[in-house]
Amino acid sequence: MSRSISLAVIPGDGIGQEVVTEGLKVLASVLPQDVKLETEEFDFGAKRYHATGQTLTDDDLARLKGHDAILLGAIGDPSVPSGVLERGFLLKLRFAFDHHVNLRPSKLFPGVATPLAGSPEIDFVVVREGTEGPYTGNGGAIRTGTPQEVATEVSLNTAFGIERVVRDAYARAQARPRKKLTLVHKNNVLVHAGHLWTRIFEQVGAEFPEVTTDYLHVDAATIFLVTQPERFDVIVTDNLFGDIITDLAAAVSGGIGVAASGNINPTRDFPSMFEPVHGSAPDIAGQSKADPTATVLSVALLLRHLGYEAEAARIDAAVQADLAERAGAPARTTVAIGDALAARVSA
Amino acid sequence: MSRSISLAVIPGDGIGQEVVTEGLKVLASVLPQDVKLETEEFDFGAKRYHATGQTLTDDDLARLKGHDAILLGAIGDPSVPSGVLERGFLLKLRFAFDHHVNLRPSKLFPGVATPLAGSPEIDFVVVREGTEGPYTGNGGAIRTGTPQEVATEVSLNTAFGIERVVRDAYARAQARPRKKLTLVHKNNVLVHAGHLWTRIFEQVGAEFPEVTTDYLHVDAATIFLVTQPERFDVIVTDNLFGDIITDLAAAVSGGIGVAASGNINPTRDFPSMFEPVHGSAPDIAGQSKADPTATVLSVALLLRHLGYEAEAARIDAAVQADLAERAGAPARTTVAIGDALAARVSA
Ligand SMILES: CC(C)[C@H](C(=O)O)[C@@H](O)C(=O)O
Ligand SMILES: CC(C)[C@H](C(=O)O)[C@@H](O)C(=O)O
Numbered sequence: 001m002s003r004s005i006s007l008a009v010i011p012g013d014g015i016g017q018e019v020v021t022e023g024l025k026v027l028a029s030v031l032p033q034d035v036k037l038e039t040e041e042f043d044f045g046a047k048r049y050h051a052t053g054q055t056l057t058d059d060d061l062a063r064l065k066g067h068d069a070i071l072l073g074a075i076g077d078p079s080v081p082s083g084v085l086e087r088g089f090l091l092k093l094r095f096a097f098d099h100h101v102n103l104r105p106s107k108l109f110p111g112v113a114t115p116l117a118g119s120p121e122i123d124f125v126v127v128r129e130g131t132e133g134p135y136t137g138n139g140g141a142i143r144t145g146t147p148q149e150v151a152t153e154v155s156l157n158t159a160f161g162i163e164r165v166v167r168d169a170y171a172r173a174q175a176r177p178r179k180k181l182t183l184v185h186k187n188n189v190l191v192h193a194g195h196l197w198t199r200i201f202e203q204v205g206a207e208f209p210e211v212t213t214d215y216l217h218v219d220a221a222t223i224f225l226v227t228q229p230e231r232f233d234v235i236v237t238d239n240l241f242g243d244i245i246t247d248l249a250a251a252v253s254g255g256i257g258v259a260a261s262g263n264i265n266p267t268r269d270f271p272s273m274f275e276p277v278h279g280s281a282p283d284i285a286g287q288s289k290a291d292p293t294a295t296v297l298s299v300a301l302l303l304r305h306l307g308y309e310a311e312a313a314r315i316d317a318a319v320q321a322d323l324a325e326r327a328g329a330p331a332r333t334t335v336a337i338g339d340a341l342a343a344r345v346s347a
Numbered sequence: 348m349s350r351s352i353s354l355a356v357i358p359g360d361g362i363g364q365e366v367v368t369e370g371l372k373v374l375a376s377v378l379p380q381d382v383k384l385e386t387e388e389f390d391f392g393a394k395r396y397h398a399t400g401q402t403l404t405d406d407d408l409a410r411l412k413g414h415d416a417i418l419l420g421a422i423g424d425p426s427v428p429s430g431v432l433e434r435g436f437l438l439k440l441r442f443a444f445d446h447h448v449n450l451r452p453s454k455l456f457p458g459v460a461t462p463l464a465g466s467p468e469i470d471f472v473v474v475r476e477g478t479e480g481p482y483t484g485n486g487g488a489i490r491t492g493t494p495q496e497v498a499t500e501v502s503l504n505t506a507f508g509i510e511r512v513v514r515d516a517y518a519r520a521q522a523r524p525r526k527k528l529t530l531v532h533k534n535n536v537l538v539h540a541g542h543l544w545t546r547i548f549e550q551v552g553a554e555f556p557e558v559t560t561d562y563l564h565v566d567a568a569t570i571f572l573v574t575q576p577e578r579f580d581v582i583v584t585d586n587l588f589g590d591i592i593t594d595l596a597a598a599v600s601g602g603i604g605v606a607a608s609g610n611i612n613p614t615r616d617f618p619s620m621f622e623p624v625h626g627s628a629p630d631i632a633g634q635s636k637a638d639p640t641a642t643v644l645s646v647a648l649l650l651r652h653l654g655y656e657a658e659a660a661r662i663d664a665a666v667q668a669d670l671a672e673r674a675g676a677p678a679r680t681t682v683a684i685g686d687a688l689a690a691r692v693s694a
Contacts, residue, residue, distance in 0.1 A: 086535040115573045117464040134481075134502070139539045145546070147506050151539040155481070155500040159493065186587070188433040192486045192498040199492070219594035226462045226573060226598050240533070244591060247566035251573050 004036040005306060008067040008271065012045040013085075014280025015290035015334075016073025022292035022338025023071060023299045026318075029342040030303070030311045040067065044089055046077035055088030061096050069302050070273040073295065074280035087137065094130050097270035099263035100161065101168050102128035102239075103301065104246040104277065106229075111324040112254040116226060122253045124232035125176075127169040128242025130263055132161040133193075135239040155240070157193040162200045168266060169236035170208040179211045180233035184221045184241055197238065221245055225252060250277050258323070260297035264305060274302040288333040293319055296341055311345075318344035351383035352653060355414040355618065360392040360432075361627025362637035362681075363420025369639035369685025370418060370646045373665075376689040377650070377658045387414065391436055393424035402435030408443050416649050417620040420642065421627035434484065441477050444617035446610035447508065448515050449477035449586075450648065451593040451624065453576075458671040459601040463573060469600045471579035472523075474516040475589025477610055479508040480540075482586040502587070504540040509547045515613060516583035517555040526558045527580035531568045531588055544585065568592055572599060597624050605670070607644035611652060621649040635680040640666055643688050658692075665691035 009024065011017035024039065031037055042060070049055055064070060070093075075085050093099070108114055108122035138154035166183075173181040183201045187194025198215070205213055216224065218241045224231055225248050237245065250259035259277035276294030284290055300315035318341050326332075332340070356371065358364035371386065378384055389407070396402055411417060417440075422432050440446070455461055455469035485501035513530075520528040530548045534541025545562070552560055563571065565588045571578055572595050584592065597606035606624035623641030631637055647662035665688050673679075679687070 083535045083538045083541070087538065091536070115463055117462055134500075135536060137538075139502070139537075141539045141543065143506075147510070149506040149543055151504045151543040153481075153502040153504075153537045153540045155486070155502070157498045157500075159490075159496040163494070186590075188430040189438070189482060189587075189590075190486075190500045191430045191434065191484075192488045193500045194430070196488065196496055196498040219591050222569065222591055222595035223598040223603070226595065227602075240536075243533075243536075244566050244569055248569040248573065248595070251570040255574075256570070 003034055004038065005031075005069070006067045007037065007039045008064050008070040009039050009041045010044050010070060010072040010075075011041065012073045012075040012280060013047070013077045014074055014282040014285040016045070016075070016280055018285070018288065018290050018334045019276060019292040019295040020071060020073040022334060022341070023295035025338050025342045026296045026315060026345055027299050027303075029346040030314055031308075032311075045075050046080050046085065049080055049085065055085060056092050065097075065270060067271050068306060069271050071299065071302060072273055072275035074276065074278065076280045077282060091135060091137075093273060094263050097273070098131060098265050098267075099273060100129060100131045100165050101262075101264040101266060102130035102242060103262040103264055104128060104242070104249065105260065105301075106246075106249040106253040108253040109258070109320050109323045111327040112258065114252055114254060116229070116252050120228075121230040124229070124249070125172060125234050126242055126246050126249060127165060127172060127234060127236045128246060129161065129165045129237070129239045131239075132156055132158060133239035155190070155193055157196055157238075159196060159200060162197055163204060166200050166204045166236055167207075169234055170204055170211055173211045173234040174208050176233055178233040181211050181213050182221075182232060182235045183213065183215045184218050184235055184237040184245065185215070186218050186241070188217065193238070201236070218245065222248055225249060229253070246277065254323075256294065257291035258293045258297065258319075260294050260301055262298065262301040262305060272302075272305055274298040274305075288335055290334050292334050292338050293323070296338070314345045315341070350381055351385065352378075352416070353414045354384065354386045355411050355417040356386050356388045357391050357417060357419040357422075358388065359420045359422040359627060360394070360424045361421055361629040361632040363392070363422070363627055365632070365635065365637050365681045366623060366639040366642040367418060367420040369681060369688070370642035372685050372689045373643045373662060373692055374646050374650075376693040377661055378655075379658075392422050393427050393432065396427055396432065402432060403439050411440075412444075412617060414618050415653060416618050418646065418649060419620055419622035421623065421625065423627045424629060438482060438484075440620060441610050444620070445478060445612050446620060447476060447478045447512050448609070448611040448613060449475035449589060450609040450611055451475060451589070451596065452607065452648075453593075453596040453600040455600040456605070456667050456670045458674040459605065461599055461601060463576070463599050467575075468577040471576070471596070472519060472581050473589055473593050473596060474512060474519060474581060474583045475593060476508065476512045476584070476586045478586075479503055479505060480586035502537070502540055504543055504585075506543060506547060509544055510551060513547050513551045513583055514554075516581055517551055517558055520558045520581040521555050523580055525580040528558050528560050529568075529579060529582045530560065530562045531565050531582055531584040531592065532562070533565050533588070534562075535564065540585070548583070565592065569595055572596060576600070593624065601670075603641065604638035605640045605644065605666075607641050607648055609645065609648040609652060619649075619652055621645040621652075635682055637681050639681050639685050640670070643685070661692050662688070
């Protein structure tokens, strides 16, 4: 294992800077003394877009590529037209660095509020495909702006792209105690993509005889996420379905304030990117109100990806202990939560 | 208003026959003496498919077309490959009869259990587009069955198709006390379809100055459906997003046992079709365990569509009263619930 980490840091917009500061604080505290942490900060986001018109250039990508991993706060601002930063930055980065494993764990920690009645056991991971499906930007429109306009969106799905993410999901299921993998799709309507996903899912399954599998249509999956979330262990799904069900999963397991994610390229040909699921929340930016927990948990995913399993586990434990103490206590600032977590991981 | 109703009845598979029987019982009880009800039963579904290989022929469509409306129980059986009946019957019928307004009300009646903590106020309607989007069957695959397979799904969206369903949704919002309409899409990623939906939504809004509007990405909408369902009044959305969020909406507002739906062609050029959102539930078929409430509420939607507003309201009130009595009481049979509702509406 390399004893140095070269990290690209992208605070971004809104609360991004605040939560990233705390994430880095916890990272610095958890790392053993002999691990050298080098960070380079990048100014991507709305401000740069307004100043230069740029979202992410080839040169930016070349500079990012030199790092071991990327930590991102949040990108997005109401002053930028919808889609510009999402497609020009977030999706561009995922596609450029071939982040095909979009990893989103959902765990309801003790003491954390959920909108669900009772306190269901929630501990599952969604492996969302990150480089295909309806996210490729394919499609177009004719007679734009007229009553005869026709617009298309094309979902692209390849055996190659599905197989690698499905295999990754099986391996994750295999490594977990319950060893269960659920495919979520809509193969009774989207039959072309659906048959391909289903075929690959069954085929790769032969390599993992210990993993039990099932299949749910995406609409049914949303029902089970609120009525029986305990039935899920690992879920593998398409890019768009993954987008939808992971927001729902975050909502039922404590909210997007604690939802972490990794945009992972397991080959390590490119740096992977870790970010909280929440957005830039401009309404509370600069007020030290944002919860940095999701960013801190994203740092744990980052460490695990780079091979620092013990340090990642210490962060998870610190978050769990901190969350347990929050119930009924007065709200703390972004900085106070970061300080508390940093203290816990170094203790 | 015509004082006769000619109804096509499609019991279908699994519990379909049982719930339709109760739906028709309540319909017969609620109708004034002078309204002549004529029904014709059709044997569509798995049994017919196995016997003849047919799902829905041109001749079937011609016979169905002669009726004022269609009441459907459920179609689908594990013995039929996934997609065959869904696409060959359900979707074929929606497209053939241009059922572009897929109406799905969500109301949490007092006393009804919800997976959500607290008892949030839930009373909204989803207007799902029913004839476009990713449901058109466009797309295909090459190199099928090989490691080089590529499969596509094409979402088709037209200004014409969007405008009519958006206008219908505005009119429904206008007629409700809160007068609020939310567009749900994913216009920051699916930009071609998203821009078209957004443009039409704003354009048609000019005709409804009293209706307040907002926009949510579909992923965010799933969060609000579990954290703040009271914020919704009327939602208008694309075919696939509507499929997904209406199952979630049903789950939070009492489950699919009480979720009704209408596949409506407001022009009346073709009969509209009313059906419970639940499926054929083969595991409990024939045991008088199925809850016929969703079918009975679908009958209310049917009556409302045909202009029998007072009768529809009586069914809604009967269901509300019946549900309020259920809490803590022993489970009743399908027939017992139907009998109770029939007695209430005729009282
Ligand atoms: C901002 C948007 C492009 C993004 C997505 O749709 O993937 C977000 O919703 C997410 O889930 O990371
Ligand atoms: C059975 C299937 C084709 C259908 C759909 O996807 O529309 C169902 O899920 C529904 O919501 O009515």
